[in-house]
Amino acid sequence: MTQPKNPVPALRLSGLEKSFGPMKIIRGIDLDIPAGERHAVIGPNGAGKSTLFHLISGHYQPSGGSVRLHGDDITGMPPQLIARRGLSRSFQVTNLFPQLTVWENVRCATLWALGYKYSFWRNVERLADARQRTEEILREINLIERWNMPAGVLAYAEQRALEIGLAIASNANTLLLDEPMAGMSHGETEHMVELIRKVSENRTLLMIEHDMGVVFDLADRISVLVYGEVIASDTPERIKANASVQQAYLGTEVA
Ligand SMILES: Nc1ncnc2c1ncn2[C@@H]1O[C@H](COP(=O)(O)OP(=O)(O)OP(=O)(O)O)[C@@H](O)[C@H]1O
Structure with a gap:
């Protein structure tokens, strides 16, 4: 990144740990992710x-350590409170209302983000701010032409795009994407890369991804997790050249 970095990172993980019974799964992770990365x-x-990801989004309670979002301690907060503070997560499993239209799905998230209580929803078509924001988001995720289709009949890649739309509709400034390319064809992957590039232009992005082509194309920085520890966290070029990463994980995949 060419711009000076904000000294308060978007996310700061300090000594983060998670055990299930005697099994230590996350073993003391320290990681700063600057805003916009x-x-x-x-x-x-x-x-x-x-x-x-479960620890960061509040779906699991850590066994030790802390998570800070823009400097605020969010450790152990429930997911909905963390989401309210601007961190949104999209899941590997689909999280949409399949019978509602594309428009209605995004509008639900928009209404929630704008602070409308359920009692307002019966006059929902009159809420100009919600309408405008819904339209903006559908344009951003390239689904405006599908606005009137039930979400359940969209192609798989379009459903994943809509999930990203729901995440940004909630005013998220920090997006967690868990394997956004899973199950996609080559062409769909290319579109999704462009979509993620676009929606992360003014947001912080943290993503888990197995497609190394995508990772090395999109990421400013990569962290390599092995047995619950970050063994390297660096630029794509340095990760590619890192001998211990090669040995532990990448092998000949990106050599
Ligand atoms: N709720 C749980 N209870 C017990 N063990 C769990 C639980 N959740 C995850 N684990 C274990 O923690 C380890 C890490 O799992 P996790 O799904 O986080 O790995 P991952 O890196 O995301 O793997 P993948 O790339 O296959 O999705 C695994 O051994 C898993 O069995």
């Missing part, structure tokens, strides 16, 4: 990547 977490199956 696109950061990828890679690592072998079972390394603890999803667990790490």
Whole structure:
């Protein structure tokens, strides 16, 4: 990044730990993610990547350590409170209302973000701010032409784009994406990369991804997680050249 970095990182993980019974799954992670960075977490199956996301988003309670979002301690807060503070997560499993239209799905998230209580929702078509914001988001995620289709009949890649739309509709400034390219064709992957690049232009992005082409194309910085520890956190070029990363994980994949 060419701009000076904000001294308060968007995310700061300090001594983060998670055990399940006697099994230490996350073993003391220290990691700063500056605001505006696109950061990828890679690592072998079972390394603890999803667990790490669960800890950051509040879906799991850490066994030790802390999570700070823009300097505020959010450790152990419930997911909905963390989301209210601007951190939004999209899941590997789909999180949409399939019978509602694309428009209605985004509008729900928009209404929530604008602070409307459920009692307002029956006059929802009159809420100009919600309408305008919904339209903006559908344009941003390239689904404006699908606005009137039930979410359940969209193509898989479009459903994933809509999930990203729901995340940004909630006014998120920090996005956690868990394997956004999973199950996509080559063409769909290319579109998703462009979409993620666009929506992360003015947001902080943390993503788990197995597609190394995508990771090395999108990320400003990459952290490599092996057995619950970050063994390296650096630029794509340095990660590629890092001997211990090669040995532990990448092998010949990106050599
Ligand atoms: N709720 C749980 N209870 C017990 N063990 C768990 C729980 N959740 C995860 N684990 C274990 O923690 C380890 C890390 O799992 P996790 O899903 O975080 O890895 P991952 O790096 O995301 O893997 P993958 O790339 O395959 O998705 C695994 O051994 C898993 O079995």
